[in-house]
Amino acid sequence: MKGQPAKVLLAGDVRALVAAARRSRHPDRNVVIVLLSTKAGLPACEIAALTWPMVLDAGGEVASMIEIPAAAKKGSGRRIPMHPMLKAALKRLQAETAATEGPVVCSERGGPMTAKSVVNWFTGTFDALGLDGCSSHSGRRTFITEAARLVHCAGGSLLDV
Known part of the structure; x- marks a missing residue:
C-alpha cells in the first residue's frame, strides 16, 4: 500500500468497522477510535493525543465541539463539531471510565495509546474485515x-473544508 492514497470508506465499510469495534475486547474505546477517525476526521496522532478536557464542556459533560489545541499540525488549533454518534460513544466511554482528565483513548495498561498503537489497531481490524487498501488514514x-x-x-466552499 506504500505510495498509494488511503481508500475512502463506503458507508457499509464504516458500519462493518464499528461492528468489529463493538465485538472487540475494549468495545467502547474502539468505537470511539473509529468515530474519531470517520466522524471527526482526526489522524492517528491526534486520536492518541486527545484528552478529556478537549471533548468536555465546563460542566464535565461531553461538549458539542472538539477543541484541538494550537500544538496540532501546522501550529493552528481548530474546533470540530461533535457528530451525534461520536458524542454518544464518548458518553458511554466516560461512564465506563469515570474520567474527566487524562487521555480519552487508553491502552490496556492504563496510559495513553500511542499513535503507532492506533495505526496498528486500524491495520489489524481492516485486515480482519478484508478491507484492502485501507489504513488509519482512511477514516480521515x-x-x-x-x-x-x-x-x-451550509453555504460554504471547498476552501472551508
Missing part, C-alpha cells in the same frame, strides 16, 4: 470527502 479521508460533498448545504 472519508470524513473530508463527505464534508466536501456537503459543504455547499
